[in-house]
Amino acid sequence: MPCRGRCRWAGTFGGAWSLEFGGVADNSWAVTEPSLLLLIPAYNEEARIEPVLREYGRYFQDNYRGDFQLVVVLNGCRDNTRGVVERVAKDFSFISLLDFPDPIGKGGALIEGLKLASKAEVIGYVDADGASPPHALHALVRRIGAADCVIGSRWLPGAVLHQAQPWVRRFTSRCFHLIVESLFWMHIKDTQCPCKVLRRPAVEKIHPALRIADLAFDVNLLVSLKRAGFTILEVPTEWTDKIGSKVSASLFRASLTMFLSVVRVRLVYWPRVYRLLRALGLEPLEAWVYGKLRAPLPRPGPPKVRGSTPAGPHSPGQNPPR
Numbered sequence: 001m002p003c004r005g006r007c008r009w010a011g012t013f014g015g016a017w018s019l020e021f022g023g024v025a026d027n028s029w030a031v032t033e034p035s036l037l038l039l040i041p042a043y044n045e046e047a048r049i050e051p052v053l054r055e056y057g058r059y060f061q062d063n064y065r066g067d068f069q070l071v072v073v074l075n076g077c078r079d080n081t082r083g084v085v086e087r088v089a090k091d092f093s094f095i096s097l098l099d100f101p102d103p104i105g106k107g108g109a110l111i112e113g114l115k116l117a118s119k120a121e122v123i124g125y126v127d128a129d130g131a132s133p134p135h136a137l138h139a140l141v142r143r144i145g146a147a148d149c150v151i152g153s154r155w156l157p158g159a160v161l162h163q164a165q166p167w168v169r170r171f172t173s174r175c176f177h178l179i180v181e182s183l184f185w186m187h188i189k190d191t192q193c194p195c196k197v198l199r200r201p202a203v204e205k206i207h208p209a210l211r212i213a214d215l216a217f218d219v220n221l222l223v224s225l226k227r228a229g230f231t232i233l234e235v236p237t238e239w240t241d242k243i244g245s246k247v248s249a250s251l252f253r254a255s256l257t258m259f260l261s262v263v264r265v266r267l268v269y270w271p272r273v274y275r276l277l278r279a280l281g282l283e284p285l286e287a288w289v290y291g292k293l294r295a296p297l298p299r300p301g302p303p304k305v306r307g308s309t310p311a312g313p314h315s316p317g318q319n320p321p322r
Contacts, residue, residue: 032065032066033064033065033066033141033142034066034120034121034122034141034144035066035067035068035069035119035120035121035122036060036064036066036067036068036069036120036121036122036123036124036141036197037069037070037071037116037117037119037120037122037123037124038056038060038068038069038070038071038123038124038125038126038137039071039073039109039110039113039114039116039123039124039125040052040053040070040071040072040073040125040126040127040128041072041073041075041106041109041110041113041125041127041128042072042073042074042075042077042081042085042109042128043074043075043076043077043081043103043106043109043128044077044078044079044081045077045079045081045084045128045129046077046079046080046081046083046084047079048128048129048130048242049072049081049084049085049128050084050087050088051130052128052129052130053070053072053084053085053088053092053095054088054091054092055130055133055134056070056134057070057088057091057092057094057095059134059135059138060094060134060138061092061094063135063138064138067120068094069094069096069119069120070092070094070095070096071095071096071097071098071113071116072085072095072096072097072098072128073097073098073100073109073110073112073113074097074098074099074100074109075100075103075104075105075106075108075109076100076101076102076103076104077099082097082099085097098112098113100112103296104213104296105213105214105215105217105296106213106214106215106217107210107212107213107214107215107216107217107220107296108213108296108299110125110217111207111210111213111217111299113125114203114207114210115207117200117203117204117207118200118204120200121199121200122141122144122197122198122199122200123197123198123200123203124137124140124141124195124196124197124198125194125195125196126194126195127194129242130240130242131194131239131240131241131242132152132193132194132195132237132238132239133238133240135238136152136195136237136238136239137152137195137197139235139237140152140195140196140197140235140237141197143233143235144197144199146233147230147231147232147233148198148199148201148202148225148230148231148232149196149197149198149199149202149222149225149230149231149232149233150196150197150198150232150233150234150235151188151190151193151195151196151197151222151232151233151234151235152190152193152195152196152234152235152236152237152238152239153188153189153190153193153234153235153236153237154190154193154237154239155177155189155190156189156190156234156235156236157236158236159236159237159238159239160236160237160238160239161238161239161240161241162238162239162240163240163241163242166241169241172255173192176192176255176258176259176262177189177190177191179259179262180219180262183262183263183265183266184219184223184226184265184266186222186223186226186232188222188232188234189234190234191218191219191222192215192218192219193218193237193239194218195237195239196218196221198225202225202228202230205228205230206221206224206225206228206230209224209227209228210224210299211265211268211298211299212261212264212265212298212299213296213298213299214254214257214258214261214296215254215257215258216257216258216261216262216265219258219261219262219265220261220265223265223269227269257290260290261298264298
């Protein structure tokens with residue numbers, strides 16, 4: 001709507017924006033929510049991603065008062081996931097995709113998707129199985145004014161679990177939580193819930209520190225946010241465990257990979273130990289272990305500038321070394 005006469009935009013980030021004429025707000029044209037980019041990593045999701053995309057498309061088309069984009073990041077798909085996404089995108093112009101022919105891991109897909117952070121004020125992500133309904137993600141966006149990152153939790157009082165995970169998954173989840181808490185002391189009950197939203201400045205600041213390409217990506221993300229001084233708010237969420245989970249199908253292998261990855265993140269923030277291990281030339285062993293686990297290797301850091309002396313990895317905003 002063009003401005004005629006005396007008019008201006010008024011409001012704050014994440015709050016209500018309205019068009020004012022001569023100091024009188026015209027709320028009929030109010031844009032009450034920040035621009036949102038939603039990422040959905042997908043690996044061979046041909047059978048179940050279409051209803052998820054249509055549910056998110058319809059919900060945000062009808063209920064979101066702000067710019068909205070949904071990007072599916074295809075991670076080495078061998079089925080027709082791309083064709084399904086393209087079919088749905090014909091009905092929702094705000095849905096698009098990134099296609100990586102070779103497997104790069106869920107974390108790798110999100111690292112690539114987060115490169116698009118400049119396109120929106122808030123960036124979020126959910127899984128392709130629809131375990132997190134669209135209104136649950138929307139609820140997190142509504143809280144983004146309270147923190148730099150808002151994450152859903154299945155383990156806080158008030159969480160709504162329509163279908164809980166199998167007891168084996170719940171047991172391994174709590175064991176993983178104890179390991180993460182003992183290593184990083186973040187006091188977060190559910191680091192792994194794939195329903196998170198972040199402010200753009202936080203994403204852009206920590207993106208160079210994101211290395212973990214497997215399912216432990218979330219720990220890498222949250223540790224990087226904490227180390228850079230950003231705030232994290234954990235709130236109860238709504239969740240439905242879905243049949244066909246790729247984690248349940250390879251639980252031992254996925255759990256071991258995640259354990260190795262969080263130990264690696266911890267070592268990065270112990271500079272002397274990390275430099276000693278690097279000096280021993282253990283990269284080939286690391287590659288062999290991840291290869292045996294059929295897991296994506298952690299990503300390399302940016303190239304070092306000759307003659308520069310990098311700060312320690314504990315410094316806010318510092319890129320942890322590879």
